[in-house]
Amino acid sequence: MFDTVLVANRGEIAVRVIRTLRALGVRSVAVFSDADADARHVREADTAVRLGPAPAAESYLSVERLLEAAARSGAQAVHPGYGFLAENAAFARxxxxxxxxxxxxxxxxxxxxxxxxxxxxTVAAAGVPVVPGGRDPELASAALELGAPVLLKPSAGGGGKGMRLVRDLSVLDDEIAAARREARASFGDDTLLVERWIDRPRHIEIQVLADGHGNVVHLGERECSLQRRHQKIIEEAPSVLLDEATRAAMGEAAVQAARSCGYRGAGTVEFIVPGGDPASYYFMEMNTRLQVEHPVTELITGLDLVEWQLRVAAGERLAFGQEDVRLTGHAIEARVCAEDPARGFLPSGGTVLRLHEPQGDGVRTDSGLLEGSEVGSLYDPMLSKVIAYGPDRATALRKLRAALADTVTLGVQTNAGFLRRLLAHPDVVAGRLDTGLVEREVDGLVGDEVPAEVYAAAALLRQAALAPAADTGWADPFAAADGWRLGGERAWTAHPLHVPGHEPVTVRVRSTPDGGTEVLVGSAEAALRGTAAVASAGRFTCLLDGVAHTFAALPDGTWLGRDGDVWHVRDHDPVAASLSGAAHAGADSLTAPMPGTVTVVKVAVGDEVTAGQSLLVVEAMKMEHVVSAPHAGTVAELDVKPGATVAMDQVLAVITPVEDET
Known part of the structure; x- marks a missing residue:
């Protein structure tokens, strides 16, 4: 075994690899950019080496700097994690x-x-079925020959980056151009291929493990059909679709695919499977690295895949054969990402103010976060993975939903509540999955209303802020904010609260004779009957329609709340919460939908544009967002150039509308 290993990655996968290195007694070396100088993976490694500035091209993607870091630290081996240079042949060489x-x-x-x-x-020559398609330079003609719908994919990488589903071939050229930009940004190579699209497919992948002595085994399958924008968000093992015969056949096909390329280490062979005919499966690609979703395989097999990566790389033989692999129980993983479902899943960011990540009792969280972590727009939006294991699928689902409700990433908007609702969807519970399910059901899964309890909790925070600081001396009774009146009912204190994008709500608070607190949300006529809050010993409980929601005071005096949909309240002034920049900018303004970088500007001041015309492209966290004209008109202002860094809701351009000649 190696003495020292450099981990050429960041975030949760770097922390994950370091954990196994520590268990094996191997010295770990972390690398970091200036943006990650105080990151969790840096703190947990035995030593760390600075690579360079924050941009990935000058740090995590710099082969020269990574090799220098390995030499300086005395590393004998390099673990690439996934993403960045994990599937870069030039780096391996x-x-x-x-x-x-x-x-x-x-x-x-x-x-x-x-x-x-x-x-x-190559795999077709080994007898593995493949999806019909074509590639550059005959990409467009191949797409036309296949007929819509078709799927554009980068030839150099996966993970959903640069993938485009084209149902209307009249926009094929624009989609090809966009796919090339994303592929170039993600993989440094804009070569594309096109494949026939299979409607309502299931995405099932097989984990393989091969040593350098000719031994190859598969470790069962993972169901990865729950995707959004071609990126996996929920993965599970095993799949409810496969019977033992199909599982064995697909496993053998994956083994043959690995043998056909002389594979060594942990890898994944991905198949597209028609949901109505699981025996008809097609090879899509092979990921020559550890997968994000590897924990679900670890939980049902009892194997540490990172450990076996290390052992195989050190020249050891696999200590087991195919007949020794047993799949026990069920495991499901959810990817928690810095994104805002209510804003169309645009990337989010900020400082992690409070963090709670569940562990134990069949629950595992792989994370790269710490309290105080800054989440920016330079790297991938995935923050952590929450994984649940149980003796059966129903148990694993229940545990994962509960674990997501117990996941707190306060200060950064995440998709945790969305994932929890998705896991409760009837089709998901029943195992009726396909890669289009999330997109079809997304509107019903995005909670866009602010629960009344949130307003109640915020009002209590404001009420508490009015109270004088506690001390052991005399307190002026007239300074108390408890609404007490001589010879009458206690008075209400009104708190007008506003959450951007929603109507203002007035919440009234008053103390009760028994020492509790009463809260009414809305006007007197529209108050939610039964809504009340009782505070005691640093905790208060909001009651709404018989359902209790408990809040607890944190050491610094702020309040944190949680219910089944994972919402949180922190100590800020809702009254002072500003409207979004888009609201201030006006209807003629185009604003940045997310913090990021402007990569494409297609117009100039004075140009005439049509409604819906694509004008700019903003990229963040490896995702492109096209900014289109809100109406026909003329470009009156253009405040950015390609390469400009922009903040969320920053004004990018102003389109003067066409005057109504009637």
Missing amino acids: ACADAGLVFIGPPADAISLMGDKIRAKE
């Missing part, structure tokens, strides 16, 4: 040339499987 062991497959296997067309040809 550079490691070998520098005398370092690359903890992954041979560079030739990465190169072969990284070219999705060559990969399809």
